[in-house]
Amino acid sequence: GPKAHGEQLTLFKTSSSGIIGVDEVGRGCLSGPVVAAAVMLPQIEKKSFLAEELAELDDSKALNEKQRERLAEIVRAHCYFAIAEASPSEIDQINILQASLLAMRRAIDALLLQIESSPEQLLLLVDGNQKVKGLTLDQITVIQGDSHSASIAAASVIAKVYRDRLMFELSGEHPVYNWHTNKGYGSKAHRAALAEFGVTKWHRLSFRLFD
Numbered sequence: 001g002p003k004a005h006g007e008q009l010t011l012f013k014t015s016s017s018g019i020i021g022v023d024e025v026g027r028g029c030l031s032g033p034v035v036a037a038a039v040m041l042p043q044i045e046k047k048s049f050l051a052e053e054l055a056e057l058d059d060s061k062a063l064n065e066k067q068r069e070r071l072a073e074i075v076r077a078h079c080y081f082a083i084a085e086a087s088p089s090e091i092d093q094i095n096i097l098q099a100s101l102l103a104m105r106r107a108i109d110a111l112l113l114q115i116e117s118s119p120e121q122l123l124l125l126v127d128g129n130q131k132v133k134g135l136t137l138d139q140i141t142v143i144q145g146d147s148h149s150a151s152i153a154a155a156s157v158i159a160k161v162y163r164d165r166l167m168f169e170l171s172g173e174h175p176v177y178n179w180h181t182n183k184g185y186g187s188k189a190h191r192a193a194l195a196e197f198g199v200t201k202w203h204r205l206s207f208r209l210f211d
Contacts, residue, residue: 018117020137021151022108023127024100025159029184030194030209031177031202032167033085034096036103037159038111040080040122041151050078057153061146065164072161075154082110083162092206097130104132107155127152174200186211 024036044051053074056067063071075081084106086099094102108124115122124137127145145152164183171179176197178189184202194209203209 018115018122019125019149019151020108020111020122021125021127021145021149021153021155022104022132023146023152023155023159024103025156025163026184027096027100028186030186030190030204030207031088031179031200032163032170032184033087034091034100034103035083035085035159035163035166036100036107037081037083037155037162038104038107039075039151039154039158040111040115041154042078050074054150054154057150057157063157068157068161071154072158075158079154080111080114081155081158082107082114083159084110088202088204091204095206096204101130101132105134108132108135108137125149125152127156170202174202 018040020038020040022036022038024034026032026034041054042050044054054071056063057071084103086103086106090102091099104126112119119136120138122137124132124135124139125145126132126139126141129141129143131139131141142148142152146156147153167179167183171177176193177200178187178193181187182190184190191209191211194203199205199209
């Protein structure tokens, strides 16, 4: 909640003119892409509309679907953001950690194209304990970043809302796997359908699909 903002706002007083948060969702899923988002929050005045609205921003897993969707709309309307994917076949080729970092890299690259600031004025906060390779930005890794940094939390929310919608749409094409409810995670119904109907092009073949 607001605690995350205090931290974010003090970070704005560092020499960096802007802070970018990056996070990914869908690492533990059996199907679908891994999705990353990068977000740069505007300078937020303490008592402003935006501060009030974003006060709910916390670990997106702690929010319900309605809260996430409302926050995602606000973030998209007021912030620079970019969303990117790494596909199931990329996950199978390079492994899920590397694919997550690749999706993050794609999101950051897409975001940087929108921003006027030069890279040395920016600070990147990365959820987790691995830096994103090949960037000239200063980076700080933040364990459980989505409950410590407002910009990582914002990235987490828009990535999750985007990915959930994608899995809902893919569920229309492959209804037996119940992706509209399990979002590609290994629920009982999803595993039962795998045993009965086998895999789709959306499944990650390098994962243990048949436990």
